[in-house]
Amino acid sequence: MIKNYDDLLSLEYLYKKSLDKQRKKVLVCAGTGCVAGGSLAIYEKIKALVKENGLLVDVDLTKEEEGIGVKKSGCHGFCEAGPLVRIEPSNYLYLHVKLEDCEEIVFKTLKEGKPIERLMYQTNGEVYKTQEEIPFYKKQTRLVLHNCGHIDAESIQEYIGNGGYKAAAKALKMAPMDICKLITDSGLRGRGGGGYPVGRKWSQVLAQENPVRYVVCNGDEGDPGAFMDRSIMEGDPHKVIEGMLISGIATKADTGYIYVRAEYPMAVNRLQNAIDQAMEYGLLGDNILNSGFSFNIQIFQGAGAFVCGEGSALTASIEGERGMPRVKPPRTVEKGLFECPTVLNNVETFANVPIILLNGADEYRKYGIENNSGTKVFALTGNVVNTGLIEVPMGTTLEEIIFDIGGGIQKGKQFKAVQIGGPSGGCLIYDENHLKLPLSFDSLASVGAMIGSGGMVVMDEDTCMVEVARFFMSFTQRESCGKCIPCREGTKRMLDILEKITEGKGEMEDLNLLYEVADTVKNTALCGLGKTAPNPVLSTLEYFYDEYLAHVVDKVCPAKVCKGLASIVIDPDICRGCSKCARICPVEAISGRIKEPYIIDQNKCIKCGACIEACPFKAIQEV
Amino acid sequence: MSGSMIIDGKKVYFDNQKNILSLIRDNNIDLPTFCYHSELSIYGACRMCSVETSDGKIIASCSEVPCNGMEIYTNSPRIRKYRKMILELLLSNHERDCTACERTGKCQLQSLARRYGINKMRFNQLIEEQEVDYSSPSIIRNPNKCIKCGDCVMVCEEIQGVGVLGFSHRGTEVKVKPAFGKNLNETNCVNCGQCRIVCPTAAITIKNETQKVWDAIYDKNIRVIAQIAPAVRVALGEEFGLRPGQVTIGKIASILRRIGVDEVYDTALSADLTVIEESDEFMDRFSKNENLPLFTSCCPAWVKYVENKYPELTKNISTCKSPQQMFGAVAREVYNKKDQEDGKKTFIVSVMPCTAKKAEAAREEFSHDGIREVDVVLTTQELAIMIKEIGVNFDTIEEESLDMPFGVASGAGIIFGTTGGVTEAVLRRLLVDKFGKEDSEIIFNNVRGLESVKEATVEVDGKVIKIAVVHGLKEADTLIKQIKSGERHYDLVEVMACTGGCIAGGGQPVPRTITKETRALRASGLYSIDKVKPIKNSQDNYIVKSIYNDILKGNKQILHIHK
Amino acid sequence: MCKADYKERINEIISRHNNDSKKIISIIQEVQKEYNYLPEEALVYIADTLDISHSKIYGIATFYENFSLEKKGKNIIRICDGTACHVRDSIPILKEIHKELNLSDKKITTDDLLFTVETVSCLGACGLAPVITINDVVYPKVTPEAVVELLQNIKKEAIE
Ligand SMILES: Cc1cc2nc3c(=O)[nH]c(=O)nc-3n(C[C@H](O)[C@H](O)[C@H](O)COP(=O)(O)O)c2cc1C
Ligand code: SF4
Numbered sequence A: 001m002i003k004n005y006d007d008l009l010s011l012e013y014l015y016k017k018s019l020d021k022q023r024k025k026v027l028v029c030a031g032t033g034c035v036a037g038g039s040l041a042i043y044e045k046i047k048a049l050v051k052e053n054g055l056l057v058d059v060d061l062t063k064e065e066e067g068i069g070v071k072k073s074g075c076h077g078f079c080e081a082g083p084l085v086r087i088e089p090s091n092y093l094y095l096h097v098k099l100e101d102c103e104e105i106v107f108k109t110l111k112e113g114k115p116i117e118r119l120m121y122q123t124n125g126e127v128y129k130t131q132e133e134i135p136f137y138k139k140q141t142r143l144v145l146h147n148c149g150h151i152d153a154e155s156i157q158e159y160i161g162n163g164g165y166k167a168a169a170k171a172l173k174m175a176p177m178d179i180c181k182l183i184t185d186s187g188l189r190g191r192g193g194g195g196y197p198v199g200r201k202w203s204q205v206l207a208q209e210n211p212v213r214y215v216v217c218n219g220d221e222g223d224p225g226a227f228m229d230r231s232i233m234e235g236d237p238h239k240v241i242e243g244m245l246i247s248g249i250a251t252k253a254d255t256g257y258i259y260v261r262a263e264y265p266m267a268v269n270r271l272q273n274a275i276d277q278a279m280e281y282g283l284l285g286d287n288i289l290n291s292g293f294s295f296n297i298q299i300f301q302g303a304g305a306f307v308c309g310e311g312s313a314l315t316a317s318i319e320g321e322r323g324m325p326r327v328k329p330p331r332t333v334e335k336g337l338f339e340c341p342t343v344l345n346n347v348e349t350f351a352n353v354p355i356i357l358l359n360g361a362d363e364y365r366k367y368g369i370e371n372n373s374g375t376k377v378f379a380l381t382g383n384v385v386n387t388g389l390i391e392v393p394m395g396t397t398l399e400e401i402i403f404d405i406g407g408g409i410q411k412g413k414q415f416k417a418v419q420i421g422g423p424s425g426g427c428l429i430y431d432e433n434h435l436k437l438p439l440s441f442d443s444l445a446s447v448g449a450m451i452g453s454g455g456m457v458v459m460d461e462d463t464c465m466v467e468v469a470r471f472f473m474s475f476t477q478r479e480s481c482g483k484c485i486p487c488r489e490g491t492k493r494m495l496d497i498l499e500k501i502t503e504g505k506g507e508m509e510d511l512n513l514l515y516e517v518a519d520t521v522k523n524t525a526l527c528g529l530g531k532t533a534p535n536p537v538l539s540t541l542e543y544f545y546d547e548y549l550a551h552v553v554d555k556v557c558p559a560k561v562c563k564g565l566a567s568i569v570i571d572p573d574i575c576r577g578c579s580k581c582a583r584i585c586p587v588e589a590i591s592g593r594i595k596e597p598y599i600i601d602q603n604k605c606i607k608c609g610a611c612i613e614a615c616p617f618k619a620i621q622e623v
Numbered sequence B: 001m002s003g004s005m006i007i008d009g010k011k012v013y014f015d016n017q018k019n020i021l022s023l024i025r026d027n028n029i030d031l032p033t034f035c036y037h038s039e040l041s042i043y044g045a046c047r048m049c050s051v052e053t054s055d056g057k058i059i060a061s062c063s064e065v066p067c068n069g070m071e072i073y074t075n076s077p078r079i080r081k082y083r084k085m086i087l088e089l090l091l092s093n094h095e096r097d098c099t100a101c102e103r104t105g106k107c108q109l110q111s112l113a114r115r116y117g118i119n120k121m122r123f124n125q126l127i128e129e130q131e132v133d134y135s136s137p138s139i140i141r142n143p144n145k146c147i148k149c150g151d152c153v154m155v156c157e158e159i160q161g162v163g164v165l166g167f168s169h170r171g172t173e174v175k176v177k178p179a180f181g182k183n184l185n186e187t188n189c190v191n192c193g194q195c196r197i198v199c200p201t202a203a204i205t206i207k208n209e210t211q212k213v214w215d216a217i218y219d220k221n222i223r224v225i226a227q228i229a230p231a232v233r234v235a236l237g238e239e240f241g242l243r244p245g246q247v248t249i250g251k252i253a254s255i256l257r258r259i260g261v262d263e264v265y266d267t268a269l270s271a272d273l274t275v276i277e278e279s280d281e282f283m284d285r286f287s288k289n290e291n292l293p294l295f296t297s298c299c300p301a302w303v304k305y306v307e308n309k310y311p312e313l314t315k316n317i318s319t320c321k322s323p324q325q326m327f328g329a330v331a332r333e334v335y336n337k338k339d340q341e342d343g344k345k346t347f348i349v350s351v352m353p354c355t356a357k358k359a360e361a362a363r364e365e366f367s368h369d370g371i372r373e374v375d376v377v378l379t380t381q382e383l384a385i386m387i388k389e390i391g392v393n394f395d396t397i398e399e400e401s402l403d404m405p406f407g408v409a410s411g412a413g414i415i416f417g418t419t420g421g422v423t424e425a426v427l428r429r430l431l432v433d434k435f436g437k438e439d440s441e442i443i444f445n446n447v448r449g450l451e452s453v454k455e456a457t458v459e460v461d462g463k464v465i466k467i468a469v470v471h472g473l474k475e476a477d478t479l480i481k482q483i484k485s486g487e488r489h490y491d492l493v494e495v496m497a498c499t500g501g502c503i504a505g506g507g508q509p510v511p512r513t514i515t516k517e518t519r520a521l522r523a524s525g526l527y528s529i530d531k532v533k534p535i536k537n538s539q540d541n542y543i544v545k546s547i548y549n550d551i552l553k554g555n556k557q558i559l560h561i562h563k
Numbered sequence C: 001m002c003k004a005d006y007k008e009r010i011n012e013i014i015s016r017h018n019n020d021s022k023k024i025i026s027i028i029q030e031v032q033k034e035y036n037y038l039p040e041e042a043l044v045y046i047a048d049t050l051d052i053s054h055s056k057i058y059g060i061a062t063f064y065e066n067f068s069l070e071k072k073g074k075n076i077i078r079i080c081d082g083t084a085c086h087v088r089d090s091i092p093i094l095k096e097i098h099k100e101l102n103l104s105d106k107k108i109t110t111d112d113l114l115f116t117v118e119t120v121s122c123l124g125a126c127g128l129a130p131v132i133t134i135n136d137v138v139y140p141k142v143t144p145e146a147v148v149e150l151l152q153n154i155k156k157e158a159i160e
């Protein structure tokens, strides 16, 4: 039980010293990705081996011991290369570690201090020994993710040893108004998509008359292709809790909720574990650090609905209702959870807060650009060489992200487009204006995209943009809550039209109609889901109109993705006229004379592909 | 809040309007809506009420508060385009068989489609046919015509507290229906029909039983007699362009005769019987302090609500039959004999403001040897349909008077049709000779009006009687809970399921949106009849006396329910 | 399901949530955990106990994807079709599973109640796309062939 600020400082000192005593630390990534790759077994094995050799130190940092600490860390962001093992203080990063590699790691690296090059990141014949040198990490600024992958995600002691909860302790000595002002001065804007100034939101809640207020952390993260919040909740849960606690102090709220989507069981466990620890240490609960301030946090598990990420749907869901957004006003700051003033912020937003409190607003603003201070975490996926979770200062250009950090396009292909902001975002293309654009809430909005939660899907030349629009529309259509007419009926209609086009049945009128529906839904839908659902359609219509025309007028899919538009043809130069294909075709689309080239009647062919397989001479192809 | 805004270039002043929509409507612009009813919570789902602001933003006017200096356009090119698209989207997922539709000509979807000139369907029709629910004795639910505006859900949950209809599923799959896909007759639906009042389309309609009446009329061997409930006469006119509250009983009498009904009577007369029976029953229970409070029994939706939710309180409900069933019971007494004499069959039709009365008439206890006390219940709405079918000119038809003997009613019987009416009628009997005219007026005023719960305290023979009047089942439920918990105490409680009482029943004509004003006008129609009635009190009705003496001959049993 | 038995267990869950109707979602979640699905009589019982309308509880149970009013299989397979997984060919995996288990988009549970197959949008392990989970265990970078093997192993175990 920590009773006051001095207690906290002396504990920090104790844990830090204990950590420093550990000669070596082995951090086995225990994020979802690496666990899926078998990292838990690797952790157990390394631990056992170290123990056998009498080198293991206790996880309890109250004792100062010399030896090797073996820990489970959170996600490093480089999940694709997992399971990852990081060795400190040499900062070696081993990739794709297998159970068989454990002995070598223990004997060679831990005992002898030698690197194992075959497990290290290599490109163009160059071996990158330390994590920090790897291009994927080198260009990043890991502020929010600082602890992720570097500390034991299940230990409050390590968090405290690294300066944890000092920000909250500091906040407890400040006037709520001053905390709000500090956050306002830092320029922090919400990381959940909207970019609303956090300090302003808190001040509004603080100013409400109702004495009952809530702090809600939005960990619904339903955007397909995004896992920033998950990694933070799993890798550094205490930082989220500390951020919420500070928000509670700043807005005089005494209860917090964390809404975590049901698909994230590990995040729930880590958060619950962290909450229990914080309670035990007196950092949550009644009369925290003897300040008279009390704060409790509960976890609420979602039940599977993307729309519950929307603020009013989220609160409705906690209140035991269908997660349907409601009309605003009243806004959440006035009447949010249980009709009380509520701070609703995103996981990453909360994780920024302790940093600002500790370092001050000016320091924080050194990161990022005017009106968009700090960093942003992105989930870089798709056809780039290095996929994973990255953190860069606001204002970084797409080019830097895709080519410097992401390592460019896979397999030497050409870059075609990048979709930012998931299903509610837009597609940007390879042109100066887009790729050199310093990323910020405002710059993206100006080109019809949005930062959204930070999903970033890179697409290469083989991607069909009409199909991409169809894919995102099928997502929003499925996830619409069905309350308002434009979104409920409109997303369905847009999807129908896009399906029609990708099946090769589109007509010119469909393009106009598609635009009209998109325009209507964008402008009249009730909530953010509907208002942004047409973005992928509108942005692809704007930047890739040619591709739509090709589908509709020429009836071809330039990227050869849309099956309905492919034609199956026989190459007369290869065909030997054996008639095998004609016999197998279910619709009798193939005809010809024995020993002469056969032909396919394109009007009859249903593109089943049976003939392709049947031809012994590989004369039939899809074009 | 007050201030001014510019709407379509014209400066207008606002003063406490809850939302921009009301302000727009107060300025005589009929902005289209599907999901807005001033008495329900704001749902904001149809987006038809969208308007454009001067900086090009599109906002839903039902859910924004007026703001000083704001400038909006209600009919800009963009707004028009969006509204059309919303309608197109709706229609393409709607069973569009207007010519065969119960609601045609009075359907909001249809009329807006006309108004916005939707004459081409650019989307392919996409409707997965769902089963129509004919199971309820009162209403028909056709999900193929539902636009999911949520109005019925809100009425059923927020106003009636029954919560039979609800949203289920999500996205395009959203449905409005009873839980677990049950039919209405398998649910707790009390048949009040309030959902049908707010539904903008034909997704919920009254179970139309006019054909049964035609069949009876065309059968030479059948004598058709009709009883007309009080509330019908102050609302039917709305179907023919009259203002709510205008009294049309004379026209109803002459038209029913044109239709072929043989004898036309007044349910207000049997209401007089109810007053007498119920006040006697009350005084009896009150003196014995037995099963109090006594709940009124004339609203079948209320009775069913209690049976469903508070079975232990059924003993508190008056054993008196409702006026409709008292009429049926008495009429059968008279006509059974007559039928035998002239070899005919008597067919009893009620014309009621109420969908629940259809269910009431079908209840087992109101059938004897396979013969129902009331054969068919027509709602005001169905009567209007029949009138339109025969094509008489409602404006010009002469008024006629009702038939005898059951055509004379007191003012007390007439005001049954509005909330507080039953109580006032009973008080007129209990307080007779006890107070001066003015004192009684003051007491009566306490129970009049549209407030959700009204109270009165009277002293009779040195004992204090506490009375409550409540309408709307959700309000009634709150009251019951308070009574059960001992927080409140009453001796007599009048409950009407429909807000405002029967004048706003589920079988009445539907204005675009039913408001307090509609209710108030219809109620004042009833009070205006009361004003000119020579007989004010039930006990003074000479027909009532003759029923007791000549027909019942002391056998009051048939006026009560025996279970 | 034996009546008295389920009432007792549901009562216990409800009282753990202080008979608070606002906790309805958590209550339903726990009940579903008990039975693997939401039997109608269980939902009706919860609604009556908490004094909320049947249509409300039905509305909630049909709104959220994780609730099922139909019996689910013993093994729940979720195939991610989020952006990252879709781009990396998740659909062929789904098709393979459907083929292997004789299921479709409409019929998601096998007759022997051994498997239920659902698609989800992002399991949050996008770096490892395409991803599936079987009973919440994440399987990274799956291929159609690997999936078939997984399924056959489970089937074998079930027989033993
Ligand atoms: C359909 C929809 C889904 C959303 N999903 C999320 C989400 O998963 N996580 C999140 O933090 N915000 C999400 N948001 C944004 C939230 O509504 C809200 O703006 C945000 O949580 C506020 O926090 P912030 O200011 O810290 O960003 C979503 C919004 C919409 C309209
Ligand atoms: S926009 Fe879509 S998700 Fe939002 S309220 Fe309307 S239907 Fe629901």
Ligand code: SF4
Binding pocket: A568, A584, A585, A586, A587, A588, A589, A590, A600, A604, A605, A606, A607, A608, A609, A610, A611, A612
């Ligand atoms: S693809 Fe199928 S339908 Fe077309 S020609 Fe070949 S076998 Fe016939």
Ligand code: SF4
Binding pocket: A570, A574, A575, A576, A577, A578, A579, A580, A581, A582, A597, A598, A614, A615, A616, A617, A618, A619, A620
């Ligand atoms: S199977 Fe091949 S070689 Fe034989 S006829 Fe067909 S295309 Fe020609």
Ligand code: SF4
Binding pocket: B094, B095, B096, B097, B098, B099, B101, B102, B103, B104, B105, B107, B108, B109, B110, B145, B201, B202, B203
């Ligand atoms: S509900 Fe309205 S629009 Fe639909 S068929 Fe009936 S009249 Fe036509």
Ligand code: SF4
Binding pocket: B099
């Ligand atoms: S409008 Fe013309 S087509 Fe339609 S029902 Fe009337 S007469 Fe027939």
Ligand code: SF4
Binding pocket: B139, B155, B156, B160, B162, B163, B164, B165, B188, B189, B190, B191, B192, B193, B194, B195, B196
């Ligand atoms: S008739 Fe009354 S109780 Fe029945 S569904 Fe309609 S509103 Fe609800």
Ligand code: SF4
Binding pocket: B145, B146, B147, B148, B149, B150, B151, B152, B153, B176, B195, B198, B199, B200, B201, B203, B204
């Ligand atoms: S039944 Fe009528 S009132 Fe109810 S949601 Fe459907 S259209 Fe609206």
Ligand code: SF4
Binding pocket: B191, B192, B298, B299, B300, B301, B302, B353, B354, B355, B356, B357, B496, B497, B498, B501, B502, B503, B504, B505, B506
């Ligand atoms: S209040 Fe009147 S109209 Fe309404 S249900 Fe009761 S009896 Fe019928």
Ligand code: FES
Binding pocket: A029, A030, A031, A032, A033, A034, A035, A074, A075, A076, A077, A078, A079, A080, A082, A083, A084
């Ligand atoms: S889970 Fe290990 S790097 Fe992401």
Ligand code: FES
Binding pocket: B032, B033, B034, B035, B036, B043, B044, B045, B046, B047, B048, B049, B050, B060, B061, B062, B063
């Ligand atoms: S009336 Fe405003 S959205 Fe329906």
Ligand code: FES
Binding pocket: A224, A225, A226, C080, C081, C082, C083, C084, C085, C086, C121, C122, C123, C124, C125, C126, C127, C129, C130, C131
């Ligand atoms: S898209 Fe499949 S795990 Fe994220």
